[in-house]
Amino acid sequence: MPNADRIAAVFLFCLGASSGFADDAAGDGAARIIGEVRINNADVFDLSDPEENTWLYRWINRLHIKTRRATLYDQLLFRPGEPFDKRAVEESERILRRNEYLYDANIEAIPNDAGTIDLDVNTRDVWSLMPEISLSHNNGRTNSRIGIEESNLLGRGQLLEILRDKDIDRDENIVRFADQHLGHSWVSLAATYSDNSDGYAHRLSLMRPFYSLDTRWSAGGQVMADDKLSRLYQFGEPAAEFRHKREFLHLFGGRSGGLRNGRARRWTAGMVFDNNRFSAAEASTLPSVEPNDRKLVYPYVGFELVEDGFVTASNHDQIDRTEDFQMGLQLRASLGWAATALGADRNAAVFTASASRGLGSLETNALIVAAWTRGRLESGELANATLSFSARHYRRQSAKRTFYVGLTGTAGDALDLDNPVELGSDEGLRGYPTRYQVGESMVLATVEQRYFTDWDLWRLARVGAAVFADVGRVWGPNPLGADNRGWLVDVGFGLRLSLTRFATGRVIHIDLAFPLNGDSTIDDVQILLESRRSF
DSSP: OOHHHHHHHHHHHHHTOTTSOOOSBOTTSOBOBEEEEEEEEEOSSOTTSTTTOSHHHHHHHHHSOOOOHHHHHTTOSOOTTSBOOHHHHHHHHHHHHTOTTEEEEEEEEEEOTTSOEEEEEEEEEOBOEEEEEEEEEETTEEEEEEEEEESSGGGSOOEEEEEEEEOSSOEEEEEEEEESSGGGSSOEEEEEEEEETTEEEEEEEEEEOOOSTTOOEEEEEEEEEEEEEEEEEETTEEEEEEEEEEEEEEEEEEEEEEEETTEEEEEEEEEEEEEEEEEEOTTOSSOBOOOOOEEEEEEEEEEEEEEOOEEEESSSSSSSSOEEEEOSOEEEEEEEEEOGGGTOSSOEEEEEEEEEEEEEOTTSEEEEEEEEEEEEEETTEEEEEEEEEEEEEEEEEETTEEEEEEEEEEEEESOOTTOOEEESGGGTOTTSOTTOEEESEEEEEEEEEEEEEEEEETTTEEEEEEEEEEEEEEESOOTTOOOOOSOEEEEEEEEEEEETTBTTOSEEEEEEEEEOSSOTTSOSSEEEEEEESOO
């Protein structure tokens, strides 16, 4: 190519690369080829910054095991010598940003003299060996979670967690391991062993998912065994209990034609064995109830449509971090048939379906809506059927302020006794005890003014704040036959801390919530200290 043409091509490349990427084709119509792929993984603290070049931060960097380049390379959807694909590069950024052990990831495209495009994969590690501490005090009851989690074991991206969790149901001693790229592949392994005060919970899964929009096949399975005491609650207090033993097995395989015209269509088939047995609780001081045993064995087929509608934003659900939102259309549905001939205890159609879509722009006003349903059809009647919806509205007032409105609801029909609809602090009604209302249907609305600051505490945590109000209620038959006391309202405020140098992927909430109605047994102030995935 003459020098003038080469200069013009590079100039046009830069004009089309506002996010660091070129168009998929060069100026002369030939496909651009990827040259060198360079992994640039920064440590926890940048010692070239005088404010971070202190003895403490140098010590942390020395103790920290950086993510291996091979661990990051395994997650990229492109390789040297392949045609440059802007979409695959952007999707690789999203895959990297999902890792808790990375604070952020971006990929920069750089044209070189050889006429190819070099790609710089820029990431920054966070401290991945984390104590896990969570406390919440709600109506005189304290829930706690104490443990330790390594989300980047030896720099390989593996998770190892040892945890003691105490809540209103049980005490749990949990050991969990996960590897999303087993043997440098896209196969994921996850295992959980939990020894509990009332039984046990063991889970194992091995699967190759549809890890990208253009993935052509998936397969895998999951096995689970649980034995626990389950309780029904009334106004935040245990009111009845039963023993629940569950054996679950799921095997599946899926095919896709890949991404075509901005959409991926996927077909899945599988087999499910789900055996639930119930019995009276031993030596219980609570009234005993026994749901009907339920054994479902069924093959199923499923369909999924995913539209490539991902966008990035910041200061919506996180503080000063790149957030990935799916604004495109997503549809999922599956239908199975449980039959006594296969070992089930009934003949039933088992169905699930969901849909979601984003509207507007996250730079101004955006609305993300979703709906989903699941249940069974037995002898022409619905059983354990729910229809749920959610809507999230973000109004960006400035770079540091976002007004948020959330609305969720569920309508249930002929629910299994072990699957009631519940509403309380764990479900988003922050001024009331967990599982305060129980029934068959519910609605919850939240209004929240969110504030995002530039305050970076000791280069360790970004600070935000929120003022909120929640209103909701439950309808329908209560399994215990009590009145649910109508609408509930609370108001409150709180601080938000986003740990910028630690692998949590969560936002710490410190909230004071004030219930405005309910009953006299509720504390006037609910204190909540917990970590959540969102602001």
